[in-house]
Amino acid sequence: MTRSCLSYEWFFLIFFHGILLMCMSSCLKSATIPTFANETDYLALLDSKNRITQDPLQIMSSWNDSIHFCNWLGLTCSPSSKQVIVLDLEAKRLVGPIPPSLGNLTHLTRINLRNNRFYGEIPQEVGHLQHLQHLDLSRNSFGGKVPTNLSYCTQLRVLDVAYNNLVGQILGHLSSLSMSVFRPLKQLIKPSFTGTIPVSLSNASQLQYLDLAQNGLTGIVPQNLASLQSLVKLNLADNSLGKGKDADLDFLNFLANCTSLEGLGLYNNTFGEVLPSSIANLSTQLNTIVMGRNMIRGVIPLGIGNLVNLNVLGLENNYLGGTLPPVLGKLQKLSGKIPTTLGTCISLEYLYLGGNSFEGVIPQSLKNLRGLEDIDLSHNKLSRNIPEFLSKLLALKHLNISYNDFEGEVPSEGIFANASAISIFENEKLCGGVQELHLSSCSSKHPKLHGKLLALRIIIPLTCITIFVLLLLYFFPTCSIVKNLREGVLATSSFEDWQLPISYAELLESTNRFSENNLIGSGSFGSVYKGVLPRNGVVVAVKVLNLQQEGALKSFVNECNALRDIRHRNLLKIISVCSSVDHEGNDFKSLIFKFMCNGSLEQWLHPESDEQHQRKNLSFLQRLNIAIDVAYVLKYLHHHSQTPIVHCDLKPSNILLDEDMVAHVGDFGLVKYIFEASKNLSNTQTLSCGLKGSIGYIPLGNFSTK
CATH class of the missing domain: 3.80.10.10 (Ribonuclease Inhibitor)
Structure with a gap:
């Protein structure tokens, strides 16, 4: 009986273990x-x-x-x-x-x-x-x-x-969607969306953010965009909208229906109408209006002061006239730095910028405003020292710089000699000045000594680091970190470090309408012009593609794609590109590079007859340094770039020299990529260039003595 019970116990034990294992497996x-x-x-x-x-x-x-x-x-x-x-x-x-x-x-x-x-x-x-x-x-x-x-x-x-x-046109059929954000294209390389803004886009009634900037849009802005009553941001900047005529800005009359609108971007188009007074009826939520670089005429409407939340107002480079509306002084949401261009308003007598969020320093350009009688910069975030030139404005009768973050010694001459004419409350870092101000004295232990000690704390470590790096470069030239430093791999000339987009109109102005006097040279796919950007005075080289030439567009795309991914101090630095339409409505594409004042190596080795008296012969050391510079950049392209690159058209005319005779390699229109998969191909198939390049030049890698 006992043996029978034990056998049943073992049976049930094994049975339950089996069930448990099956569950775990499942x-x-x-x-x-x-x-x-x-x-x-x-x-x-x-x-x-x-x-x-x-x-x-x-x-x-x-x-x-x-x-x-x-x-x-x-x-x-x-x-x-x-x-x-x-x-x-x-x-x-x-x-x-x-x-x-x-x-x-x-x-x-x-x-x-x-x-x-x-x-x-x-x-x-x-x-x-x-x-x-x-x-x-x-x-x-x-x-x-x-x-x-x-x-x-x-x-x-x-x-x-x-x-x-x-590529293509804006997708009007998407207007049936309930989108809140529509950002179809903002392009750096190839042609962007073209055509007109479809009227049907206004059917997207839930749209909140419409960003169509940096495209090739033309025509007028549909008035029925005002039906987008949920619109928060409308950005149409950097296109060719408008016709430079009346009715270009009529759509502003209807945007008052967009009561949630906070940002309006119309920068760099061809709007040409008188600035309508209806701009004052736009949403009081507006904090940004950017309408610079157009052909807008007339005066700034008085009612613009109704936009009480405005902190950015850009109307530069238009044809506006008249006087600044006094109501602009009521805008108390302005931020950023005080514009230096205020110094050109030489007839200005009263400057009221109080109660805003301006930061930084008082610009030196204000010293030109010799007729200033009253300045109010109170309740901002201004800092640093009080500029000395304020004491030399002889017409100044009242100065209020209270509730800021100024520091250092208060001047004691000019208006600062009259304590009742100035207000400097709540600037806790100020010292000195006339006795009536009751400020602490600026002892030798206060700011100046502190400044000297701070300077020593900065200068001494920097000097030690500099000496260490120089010794490292001298004694350990084969170190990988040093090689990277010497080869400039850490230089920032990448495609992402661009400035603001440069328009066709700006290039037209900078090159004197692409005058022959500005022509630097010509190639198979286009011409290069010297220009001076009007926005900042930077001298540039503008490469304009001849799109009628077969292969020019492909060369443009190749060069943009290559420059997007590579960076090196011996590469010709690209500043921007322009993909637009010219004044005749034709496609226009150009690349804007840093200007190399010493021209190309070709001009030094083989000068034209009229250049003989201008050029000097290259010394042996200069030739050696140029060869080393080119070798460094080729090593980077072949071995250190994200994808190995072959230039395919390296020649003296594509090697540019800067003011220090440092070589920079340019013209990547025929560039080819070498992919890992090519390692498995035969020797006859690993050539990524083929017989391409300039006449008289063939890449050495295309031939073998075997």
């Missing part, structure tokens, strides 16, 4: 193998992973079967259905195309692939994602057109495809 399988319900998502993600050609951060290494795909980096799944609802791979440095299978992730509500290097066309299958609310593909290398069937994504609220290589 749980493990369900953790790693997708169920039939979400197998489609799993396969679509694997297809996307397989399309990635470069993954320097090893993001895709987490996309494996050891964990459920909902735990893969960059993915978020619905807790209930375990299907992907968010794909966020922003700034992961990924390279590759987007596969059509992305459209199989049918529950996606958000796609963020911003700031990578995805290329190819945006697949039409994205238009199948009916739950999609947010699509950000900006700052990539996508080409072609935006899929027209995005209008089927009826829940789309944010569309941002700026900074790509997309």
Whole structure:
């Protein structure tokens, strides 16, 4: 009987262990193998992973079967259905195309692939994602057109495809969507969206942010944009909108309906109407109006003072006349620095800028305003010392600089000798001045000694560091860090360090309408002109492409793509590009470079007959240094750039010399990339240039003595 009981106990024990093992096995399988319900998502993600050609951060290494795909980096799944609802791979440095299978992730509500290097066309299958609310593909290398069937994504609220290589016209059919943000294109390289602003765009009644800046838009602004009553920001800057005639700004009469409007950008277009008085009827929420670089006439309306929240008002480079409205003095939301251009208003007698948020110093240019009688700069954030020139303004009767952050010694001459004529309250770092001010004395232990000690604390460490670096360069020239320093890899001449966009009109003015007197040289794809930018007086070299010449557009795109990814002190520094239309309506493309005052190496080695008396012979040391400079930049291009690059047209005329006779290599129109895959090809197939370049020049790598 006892033996029978024991056998039953063993039987039940083994049975329950078996059930437990089966449950554990089932749980493990369900953790790693997708169920039939979400197998489609799993396969679509694997297809996307397989399309990635470069993954320097090893993001895709987490996309494996050891964990459920909902735990893969960059993915978020619905807790209930375990299907992907968010794909966020922003700034992961990924390279590759987007596969059509992305459209199989049918529950996606958000796609963020911003700031990578995805290329190819945006697949039409994205238009199948009916739950999609947010699509950000900006700052990539996508080409072609935006899929027209995005209008089927009826829940789309944010569309941002700026900074790509997309072409075409603005997508009027997207106006049926309830988008709150529409930022279709802001372009640095290839032609941007062209044509007119579609009238149907006004049907997007929920639109809050409409950013169409830096495109090739023409025509007039539709008046029915005023029906976008939820509009918060309207940016139409850097286009060719307007016709330089009356009625260009009529749409402003209707924008008063946009009661939530906070920003209005019309900078750098061709608006030419008289500035309408209806601008005073715009939303009182407006904090920014930028309308500079147009052809606007007339006077500034008196009612502009109604815009009480205005802190940025840009009307520069227009044809405005008359006097500044006194009501501008009522605007108390202004910020930034006091503009130095105020110094040109030599008839100014009263300057009231109190109660704003100005910061920085009082500009020296105000010393030109010798007729100033009253200055009020109180209740701002101004700092540093009180400038001495204020004591020399003989007409000045009252000065109020209270409630700022001034420091140092108060002058004791001029208006500062009369304590009742100045107000300097709540500037706790001030000292000295006349006795009636009751300020502490500026003893030798106070600011000056402190300043000297501070200077010594800065100068001594900097001197030691400089000596150390010089010794390092001298004694350890083979050190990798030193080589990087000497080769200028850390120099900042990248495509991202651009200044503000430069318009066609500005280039026309800077080169004296592309005068022959400004012509520096000509090549197979265009001409180079010397120019002086009117905005800052910088001397530049403007390379204008001849788009009628076959291959010129491809050369332009190649050069832009190459300069976007490389940086080196011996590369010709690019300042900006201009992709627009000229005064005849033709496509216009140019690159703006830093001007090299000593010309090209070609001009030194083989001067023209009229240059013989101007040029000096290159010394042996100069020739050696130029050769070393070129060698450094070639080594960088071949071995240290993100993707190895072959110049394919290196010759003396493409080597420019600056004021110190330092060589800079330019003209990357024929550049070619060498990809890793080429290592597996035969010797006859690894040539990335072919027989390209200038007549009389063939890359040495194209021939072998074998």
